[in-house]
Amino acid sequence: MYQNILIEKLDHFGRGLAHINNKVIFIKNALPEEIVDIKIIKETKKYAEAQVLKYHQLSSKRIKSPCPYFNQCGGCALMYYNYDDTINFKSTKVKELIAKNSIPYEKNIPVIQNPEPLYYRNKLSLKIISGKIGFYEEKSHHLIPIKECLIADKTINEFIQNYQLLNIKNGDITIRTNKNHEILLVINTKEENYNIDIAQLKAKIKLIGIVYNDKTIYGNNFYYERIGGFLFKISYNSFFQVNPYITEELFKLIKENITEESTVLDLYSGVGSLSIIASTKAQNVYSVEIIKNAILNGLINAKLNKKTNINFMLGDVSNIVNNLILKFDTVIVDPPRKGLDNTTIDYLLKTKPEKIIYISCDVNTLMRDLKTLLKEYNLTDYKILDMFSYTYHLESFVILNHKKG
Numbered sequence: 001m002y003q004n005i006l007i008e009k010l011d012h013f014g015r016g017l018a019h020i021n022n023k024v025i026f027i028k029n030a031l032p033e034e035i036v037d038i039k040i041i042k043e044t045k046k047y048a049e050a051q052v053l054k055y056h057q058l059s060s061k062r063i064k065s066p067c068p069y070f071n072q073c074g075g076c077a078l079m080y081y082n083y084d085d086t087i088n089f090k091s092t093k094v095k096e097l098i099a100k101n102s103i104p105y106e107k108n109i110p111v112i113q114n115p116e117p118l119y120y121r122n123k124l125s126l127k128i129i130s131g132k133i134g135f136y137e138e139k140s141h142h143l144i145p146i147k148e149c150l151i152a153d154k155t156i157n158e159f160i161q162n163y164q165l166l167n168i169k170n171g172d173i174t175i176r177t178n179k180n181h182e183i184l185l186v187i188n189t190k191e192e193n194y195n196i197d198i199a200q201l202k203a204k205i206k207l208i209g210i211v212y213n214d215k216t217i218y219g220n221n222f223y224y225e226r227i228g229g230f231l232f233k234i235s236y237n238s239f240f241q242v243n244p245y246i247t248e249e250l251f252k253l254i255k256e257n258i259t260e261e262s263t264v265l266d267l268y269s270g271v272g273s274l275s276i277i278a279s280t281k282a283q284n285v286y287s288v289e290i291i292k293n294a295i296l297n298g299l300i301n302a303k304l305n306k307k308t309n310i311n312f313m314l315g316d317v318s319n320i321v322n323n324l325i326l327k328f329d330t331v332i333v334d335p336p337r338k339g340l341d342n343t344t345i346d347y348l349l350k351t352k353p354e355k356i357i358y359i360s361c362d363v364n365t366l367m368r369d370l371k372t373l374l375k376e377y378n379l380t381d382y383k384i385l386d387m388f389s390y391t392y393h394l395e396s397f398v399i400l401n402h403k404k405g
């Protein structure tokens with residue numbers, strides 16, 4: 001045990017950071033300026049992890065977390081802060097990473113705040129183990145049973161209150177919802193025969209579909225969502241941004257940054273939402289996505305929104321870019337967490353589109369990719385979108401302009 005340890009700052013995962021004998025210690029649930037007694041729970045040559053045994057001095061910024069599972073589930077690492085302090089955490093984190101990676105950028109980094117920082121998520125994945133529903137405790141396979149999740153839409157919480165009607169002992173469940181409070185359930189389990197009380201579920205929630213081990217056993221395997229005046233069909237296995245309030249802000253940023261009559265390439269396009277926004281100004285948009293259902297959704301979404309200038313391509317971005325003949329003024333990239341692969345970066349550096357709009361949900365892979373792209377590009381705008389409020393994650397919206405553009 002170590003006594004009277006002063007927390008110096010927060011690390012990028014929202015843990016308190018302190019030093020003991022020049023070794024860095026990461027301490028969960030400890031805020032800057034707090035003085036705590038700690039117990040080391042993991043130690044390596046370079047760092048240690050610890051838990052608090054006793055608080056001697058609390059930060060004036062600490063609030064009592066509204067979530068009863070805060071210290072166990074680990075999902076919302078910042079729920080001991082007021083919302084404004086979580087925003088400062090995110091802009092400081094990005095500023096520190098920009099400096100650490102020697103990225104030339106002097107401007108302020110604004111954060112577009114979430115108008116609904118609680119109950120915002122339209123999708124939640126949970127475990128059912130021995131008939132109980134919840135999350136795995138961080139870095140373990142120990143279930144934390146939950147009655148509600150404070151960042152999930154209230155409709156999802158209504159389902160959680162009634163999950164027992166599924167009659168499932170063990171499995172994974174993803175709950176998706178929309179602004180109409182409809183629920184689509186996606187269940188994966190080794191239990192082949194199901195005994196779901198669909199009639200009772202329908203009496204409790206607006207159930208629109210159940211996909212059970214990839215088979216639609218009730219209703220539809222898709223749902224619709226309307227954002228910023230646009231309508232989207234979304235299949236059970238298609239990606240859609242998890243925060244509808246911030247997605248609307250993302251749409252505005254896309255629209256502001258597309259030049260009239262330009263030719264746009266939208267890589268990692270999902271159900272075509274950003275392509276549809278871009279198509280309101282561009283002459284032509286070309287969209288690339290690897291999930292077949294998402295491309296099929298995209299084709300329908302273009303029709304639903306009366307867009308005739310979007311071309312959809314199904315496949316792996318790294319294969320497709322090498323076969324593109326057209327030149328693009330603007331390329332939108334919105335990759336999964338692992339960021340861009342070398343082929344895609346080489347394609348961008350070789351074909352030199354005037355503008356790259358890089359949307360990223362992983363700030364570390366974004367920094368890695370920026371360092372390479374900055375050989376040919378200037379970073380001209382960096383905004384944070386608070387897509388994942390109260391977690392340490394953030395969405396970055398970055399504009400790169402070609403140096404000779």
Ligand SMILES: C[S@@+](CC[C@H](N)C(=O)[O-])C[C@H]1O[C@@H](n2cnc3c(N)ncnc32)[C@H](O)[C@@H]1O
Nearest residue numbers: 239241268269270289290291316317334335336
């Ligand atoms: C972060 S999502 C962005 C989707 C879309 N831009 C949006 O805003 O809804 C990333 C998308 O990339 C797709 N994807 C992942 N790896 C891919 C690859 N190698 N080639 C093409 N698409 C890929 C995923 O299926 C997902 O739809």
